[in-house]
Amino acid sequence: MSISRLLYVTEDIDRKPIPASAFVLLPYNKPDPNKPLNTLVWTHGTAGWGRKCAPSNHKDLYYEWQGPYALATAGYAVIAPDYAGQGSDIPQGFMYEAGFLHAADVAYGLIAARQVIGELLSKEYVVVGHSEGGMTAWRTNERLALPGQENLLKAGKFIGSVANSPALRPLDLIPESIRRANGGPIGDAVSVFFLQSLAGLFPGQFKVEDYVTDTVLARIPLVNQGCLLSGRALFAGLTADQLFKDLSWLKHPLVVDWQKRYNGAGPHALAAPLLVVQGIEDPLTYANNTEWDFNQTCSHFPDSRATLLLYPGADHNVAAQVPQLDYLKWIADRFAGVKVSKGCEIREVETVTTRYRNVGAFYSGAGGG
Structure with missing residues (x-):
């Protein structure tokens, strides 16, 4: 290649x-x-x-x-x-x-x-x-x-x-993740990326600090030094209450309009x-x-x-x-x-057996010796 x-x-x-x-x-x-x-x-x-x-x-x-x-x-x-x-x-x-x-x-x-x-x-x-x-x-x-x-x-x-x-549809997936977690860890890092994106699109009208906890605010500078795996390490173990102090952003008119116009x-x-x-x-x-x-x-x-x-x-x-x-x-x-x-x-789809490996595997390339 x-x-x-x-x-x-x-x-x-x-x-x-x-x-x-x-x-x-x-x-x-x-x-x-x-x-x-x-x-x-x-x-x-x-x-x-x-x-x-x-x-x-x-x-x-x-x-x-x-x-x-x-x-x-x-x-x-x-x-x-x-x-x-x-x-x-x-x-x-x-x-x-x-x-x-x-x-x-x-x-x-x-x-x-x-x-x-x-x-x-x-x-x-x-x-x-x-x-x-x-x-x-x-x-x-x-x-x-x-x-x-x-x-x-x-x-x-x-x-x-x-x-x-x-x-x-993020505005459907995020509430569903909270419901399924049932008070436990959501496994969520994407909401933090999403909220930062919304704040960038609507400066002065939408502020991340209005909706997330102090714990999340303190970790955002760290997650922004890394990528998705950093986000999972920092946020995936948090519950909804530990992530969000206010969930009204999910129904904010700007965000609802975002899903129609930007998300499509x-x-x-x-x-x-x-x-x-x-x-x-x-x-x-x-x-x-x-x-x-x-x-x-x-x-x-x-x-x-x-x-x-x-x-x-x-x-x-x-x-x-x-x-x-x-x-x-x-x-x-x-x-x-x-x-x-x-x-x-x-x-x-019909599987060949029920003994298939059901763990995601990731490849990391390295030069041959």
Whole structure:
């Protein structure tokens, strides 16, 4: 494989230009020497807060074999945006979970890559991502179906997206995490990233210190020196009462409007086929929430071409890997021109045995001796 990094221009909520970063991962050789590489845009999950946490800065590109490595070794060109503000400096800071805007990062990142290696990239492309990136893959499919997206459509012929364990609606997921914790530790670090993002978007109107405890405030400077794993170490063991002194922010008009405009919560029509893959035991992006959103899309837009695959026993990290067999075949079918029938399907995957390993495994690259 070979890697390149790039800076490019995307857009903010007012469609004004802002900088973003990305990496491009290419396979060793072409599956067909006479054709360009089939092209994927990989959208990553929660990495942390700020530039240092951008996957393009990570020695294993953050998701390693759970994402970009597996896709590139399967013969695909992989374009991977960091999202605006994650790998670049912008006035409002990283806009966490802003799916409507991440969709612009997807399109403009691919457009930028085409300026340099366009002869290597297929006109057609698929978006695939996990967690925050699963949400981004879904939101891209929705945004490209909306009117007024001519600039984004210049990215090429969008032929589908894979939304793995999508973190679709923070204002639903966070209260559900509190309910399930039942007074115990929530296992939550993402709320702290989210609250900081909201404060950056709405300066003077939304203040983190109004809603979190002194314990959290004291630890924020520490978490901002690290990334997601630091956040989990600092916050995952706290209860709701230890995290928040006031939960009214979940119903704050600015935040409710944020979920509609910045996150892009629908339901909305789809521009192309959608495959959703979801672990049933996911403790972060809950299967019932994902299924509810899927059913909302299908009930409002019954001609949608959408499939939801549910994976027994799989949690959030395990689900980053176990669906690869299914979604790589689905992606290959899209590039092969296999048609997807109108309508929606929900199916539970049948495991070979009940003795599978159900622990997320992470790869850390090191030079050979």
